[in-house]
Amino acid sequence: MHDTTDPLDALPDDVAAAAFRRLVRHLRHRHDAQNIELMGLAGFCRNCLADWIRDAGYEGDKAEARALIHGMPMDEWKATRQSEASEEQIARMQASIAKNAADLR
Template sequence: MTTDDKTRTELEAAVFRRLVEHLRSRTDVQNIDLMNLAGFCRNCLSNWLKEEADANGVAMTKDASREAVYGMPYETWKAAHQGAATPEQLAAMKKSSGGH
């Protein structure tokens, strides 16, 4: 399938929005679990969003990029959904990625 750049960009943007919505609905999945299994997490997505904004001259703070991914201020999400990492999760992260 061949698509023009505009269509490809629109499709990719829709997929990104769908991924973000999925992650927002799966608050049971901790960032450390995502890092251990996939090598990225919600924070990575928000960092990538900010990096692209910066590269394209779009003003975006780290807090704004995190809120775009989490759907709420990061500290609010952490307080409501983030549990303490288990020793097993921390060991797996250290082994798989050398830390986040």
């Protein structure tokens, strides 16, 4: 359930947008932080951010949203940045996804 008293909602859109862009640029720079690791620790990754911008009204399709967040097409990202996931990483990701059951919108 969305808390309407959350001070985050009072954050000016330009400030929130600047922080979001900084986060995305940071993730582009830190390509060593694999999506599966982000999912395992935080329950979201670059692909989630791409889904969230579409949910917020971005008119591009899924591939365009992912390219925007990754800074390159997804196929290029996978070929140049993504490594094979270990069983441990997959297990952590699955446990983390289970924690996401609560709707945070």
